[in-house]
Amino acid sequence: MSTIFLLLGILSIGLEFTVVQSVGVCYGLNGGNLPSKQEVVDLYKANNIVGMRLYLPDQEALEALRDSGIDLILGVAGETLSSLVDPTAASQWVSNFVTPYSQNVRIKYIAVGNEVHPSDSVAQFIHPVMQNIQSAISQANLQDQIKVTTVMDSSLITNSYPPSAGVFTEESKPFIQPIINFLVQNGSPLLANVYPYFAYANDQQNIPLAYALFTQIGTNDIGYGNIFDAMVDSIYSALEKLEAPNLAVVVAESGWPSEGGAGATMENAATYYANLISHVKSGGGTPKRPDVAIETYLFAMFDENMKPGAETERHFGLFHPDKSSKYALNF
Template identity: 65%
Template sequence: MCTSILVSFIKQYITKKKHFNMSNIFLLIGILSIGLAFTGAQSIGVCYGMIGNNLPSKQEVVDLYKSKGINRMRLYYPDEEALQALRGSNIELILDVAKETLSSLVNANEATNWINKFVKPYSQDVKIKYITVGNEIYPNDNEAQYILPALQNIQNAISSANLQGQIKVSIAIAMSLIQNSYPPNNGAFIDPARSYIQPIINFLVTNGSPFLANVYPYIAYVGDKQNIHLDYALFNQQGNNDVGYQNLFDAQLDSVYAALEKVGGSNLQIVVSESGWPSAGGDGATPENAATYYSNLINHVKSGTVKKPGMAIETYLFAMFDENQKNGASTEQHFGLFNPDKSPKYQINFN
């Protein structure tokens, strides 16, 4: 039962009851509180990566999401078989534009064609929530020049399709675009990113879109083990540090909020579009640490950060499966929550 339904129920209850006393009020407040807690519990999604040769079918994957109560998914490109499988599933979706497609979307007609092919046919029975136009694109990447016009053209195409009330358009950044992240209030975008990011922030503010960030305490931990303790990265630290933080995830996320404040984005919501911990392939990458991180993260995101207390954090765990064909560091192949046979790698309650 969502909060809006609960509020409607309360209004009807008050209207119908002639004798309405304090016990009635406390009862309804209790019901509403349960509804709000339930809403917070639904803030977890899981990213669905497909760079592997041993993964289940797309329909099996969607069925696995449903059976585990995972109500949000991130899809890194518009795979039409996956979109078909998502029909009627009630799973909210972040749909990425493939990196290779970004340059073509500078052409408004191509952006319209992209929406007409991958969004409009599914918009009635697939809950596409965000379209991400660029994932971890850096200012010096060749694709950086395409991001703003592609954002604008996709937004215009969505509006022309009358879907602007349903779908928000944004980007997803890596934490490496943030400097001075400790203490978190000093967080700012790195100098090379300022001219790149400012018009994008203006676009997001104008269109009421969230800002997506990929937040990895693991990467920060392995990069500075001398100063970052494992317990701090895994949500296991007892008590706050000298700047008032008990875990690295909150500190990283609040440094992004601080950076946004410095470029006119203080009202933007941040969606954590990726966060995970590998089970093998690097320092601290063990099944035990990964299980601890994911479980603690799921429990934590209901309660907000130091800068945004009490505000549930919409968060997407990375990732559904190990991807055995993924390039990069050896840890890249070991972020999965499930094995290829769909058995769980860890005992995690997603709700």
Template identity: 60%
Template sequence: MDSNNAMIAILLLLGIFSFTQLQLTGAEVGVCYGRNGDNIPNNPPQQVIDLYKSNGITRMRIYDPDQPTLQALKGSNIELILDVPKDQLQSLTDTIIAANWVNTNIKAYSPDVKFKYITIGNEVEPNDGNSNYVLQAMQNIQDAINSGNLQSQIKVSTAIKTDLIANPYPPNQGVFSDAAINYIRPIIKFLVSNGSPLLANVYPYFAYKDDTKIGLDYALFTKQDKNDAGYNNLFDAMLDAIYTALEKEGANNVNVVVSESGWPSAGDVGATVENAGNYYKNLISHVKGGTIKRPNGPIETYLFAMFDEDKKPGDETEKHFGLFNPTDKSPKYQLSFN
């Protein structure tokens, strides 16, 4: 090999190494696409997919198997979390219906759509009657995924609220609450058996709003010094409390995917455009790394949400989590997703 060719080979190797480093150290950030609004630009949904692509957003979560959205995702290379809505959980305890659900919503689109996780219920409370159906629905969907030989590509899980954790501070005292343990324990065993992560919706905003002792800087990743537990931000403390609870259930190897996290721009205390913009910007940067308990990041995280949703039920803040304005798709904040 002459000197010129040798130099080219070295440069190529360096280029490959640099690209690999970029891939390994970049933030694993997606954005949730909710459609609970009058003016969400989803007709056709292709314009939303194009908005994801033009902003370098390579991961998405949707909350039901909306067929036009799945069609628009074909060939996009956007990795997808697909939810099973709460009102469908009971039906999926029937193995035939579960198999048909997978055939209709997964196999019909794979591999053109890059499914990553199927989420069986979002924030199902242990005292909710639907909680009785979650585990069986997970197992039936998993069986259907296995029959299609897709288990290495698609993982089945559920998404929890952080209020299932008791004693969240200090994080090394975290444990699943007495009310949640009978519900979550068999789900954790399922996750361990299938090598699936636990999905969790982690919202420092609501913890900050409900506890006057929590400083805004601690919630917005701007606190410089660490507290007595060794943390300088609330997001990591909340996430590590979940990891501690999992470890106490023998699930040391179960990873946590942050399936939602966001900050509202209006509606209640601390909900301003400035605070929300700082939260999203700092979160995107922060999840390139790890937490005290899991220092080897990045932390796979999905920002909530793509658009403000004016028909979202609940408190007024629920309507103001959007990253983009729904009417003209203009960005509400100046963020770099990649």
């Protein structure tokens, strides 16, 4: 009898560990001084980073990823979306960038579009391209190995306070509903970029720095100890209102800049990344879904000196281009 209880105890420990979620890191290429693709993959492995997000199908990077054991979110470049409305072109895209690598590169998701807004010129292409890529993936018998999805623009959700009130804007519903239906039908998650930094920087009067950095003591009046969980739960709430209550959400980007804007310091960035890693790896989920671990990808591997936009955009790196660490992080 005692042996049985011992075995059950070991089994329960093993089951407990299965909910612990690994953390990936986004690999942007907008730097003029970055290491070679092979050096980057080696840096991921040396730091025990087991997930990568690649924003376009760079074949040199895909070659470097062979037999690395690194899970991959593979992006479809925005400028190619219109051409992939042609099913033949989509099939060729899969033949070029997916099937040659499918045996020893762990492509987990294909992300069709990044933060596309319904008013964007490419919005009309997202759903049909997702369908075409899915069809090509199925023809290659990879539909159980690779899931086709998209990365949602967080501005499509409104009334996010309290998180239970989160809802997709009326403008976005004709755009997002077919996408949500597709994801549910194919068992794919919704990807979303979640940035407490920008929430804080844009509303410092109402969002305490500690609430954004996971350093708040206790919970606020709506039961939240950090805004990351609140932002994720507002997505879950919006999905419920579109009759997709069980759709998984993957955080495809989250980060904090080290300079260039309000609260953008090395100290704050180090605190945010360390606490986010700890939070995600605990497997504890959010108040709304406490038993659902949040698969999360940090933004980003390197500072990207050629990235356009605000100064903060060039300072999200976890590593310097010489491969030295900016912060002491444990993946």
